[in-house]
Amino acid sequence: MKPKDNKENLSECLCPYCSVYTRCAKEKKERLFCGRGKTACAMNTNNMCICGGCLVYRKNKLSGGYFCVNELE
Amino acid sequence: MLKKLKILGLCLSQRGKESNTYYLLKNAFDQIKNKEIEKEIIIASELKLRPCEHHYSVNPKMCVHPCLITQTDKTDEMKKIYDAILYSDIIIFATPIYWGSHSSLAQKVIERLNSLENSCSVFKKVLVKNKIGGIMVLGHEDGYQHVVGNLMNFMTKLGVIFPPQAYAAWVGESDENTSRDRTRLEQDQDIKAEFNGLVENLVNFSKKVLFCEDCGKKFDYEFVSKRKVE
Numbered sequence: 001m002k003p004k005d006n007k008e009n010l011s012e013c014l015c016p017y018c019s020v021y022t023r024c025a026k027e028k029k030e031r032l033f034c035g036r037g038k039t040a041c042a043m044n045t046n047n048m049c050i051c052g053g054c055l056v057y058r059k060n061k062l063s064g065g066y067f068c069v070n071e072l073e
Numbered sequence: 074m075l076k077k078l079k080i081l082g083l084c085l086s087q088r089g090k091e092s093n094t095y096y097l098l099k100n101a102f103d104q105i106k107n108k109e110i111e112k113e114i115i116i117a118s119e120l121k122l123r124p125c126e127h128h129y130s131v132n133p134k135m136c137v138h139p140c141l142i143t144q145t146d147k148t149d150e151m152k153k154i155y156d157a158i159l160y161s162d163i164i165i166f167a168t169p170i171y172w173g174s175h176s177s178l179a180q181k182v183i184e185r186l187n188s189l190e191n192s193c194s195v196f197k198k199v200l201v202k203n204k205i206g207g208i209m210v211l212g213h214e215d216g217y218q219h220v221v222g223n224l225m226n227f228m229t230k231l232g233v234i235f236p237p238q239a240y241a242a243w244v245g246e247s248d249e250n251t252s253r254d255r256t257r258l259e260q261d262q263d264i265k266a267e268f269n270g271l272v273e274n275l276v277n278f279s280k281k282v283l284f285c286e287d288c289g290k291k292f293d294y295e296f297v298s299k300r301k302v303e
Contacts, residue, residue: 052132
């Protein structure tokens with residue numbers, strides 16, 4: 001299930017703390033990629049994604065990761 | 074009519090084509106003269122393979138197939154190994170022994186293959202089934218039974234089926250003269266017979282098990298563990 005783009009999920013979102021996250025995404029105030037969709041920025045995908053450690057991920061029973069570059073189906 | 078069998082050899086030595094592992098694997102494959110058998114050897118050291126990032130340990134549901142590295146890094150070539158395994162009937166892991174264990178390259182490939190195994194154990198979807206497995210191990214000193222045990226442990230969880238006597242192994246004299254090993258392997262017909270025999274065993278077993286020539290039916294079996302996943 002695609003997470004909702006709401007305050008609760010935004011407060012729990014780990015995207016800005018992830019090593020994949022870039023300054024570009026920060027400047028555009030992008031986050032909660034699993035709920036909002038992919039980024040317009042280039043991301044550090046050679047770094048390790050931490051989506052699976054996020055409460056939003058577990059509450060919504062997601063699988064996979066790198067939702068900043070992979071659209072959640 | 075018998076389906077064309079595909080046999081895959083994964084050479085997991087860091088020395089690639091120069092290795093004794095490749096020499097014995099290639100020699101055994103060259104003995105297969107049946108044109109109905111498709112052969113492929115993948116030399117893992119020639120591929121660009123990023124190490125597994127252990128997403129499984131963050132959350133088992135992050136370890137998916139295609140692997141997240143495969144999805145995000147187009148330069149990573151693990152897909153060649155995934156696809157070859159999924160499209161083969163017989164899979165041979167061929168590794169040297171280094172400090173009593175399989176090669177670090179073999180370990181890297183095994184860890185990346187976790188995504189295929191995880192598909193069954195976590196997502197309850199069987200990707201690897203109806204495949205026959207075999208193992209080739211060689212080293213200059215001892216340790217082959219331990220290495221075979223480790224590889225069998227992984228391969229059975231991956232989903233392959235083993236025939237009796239599913240491995241061939243050779244170890245040298247346990248001295249410092251590794252440079253003599255190749256000559257020994259080239260000249261000793263008994264060693265070659267052991268490795269060639271494994272391939273013959275795997276092909277014969279596959280023909281018996283995977284395809285019923287008399288009834289025309291194809292073997293199809295899968296098992297999914299009932300172990301709970303959150």
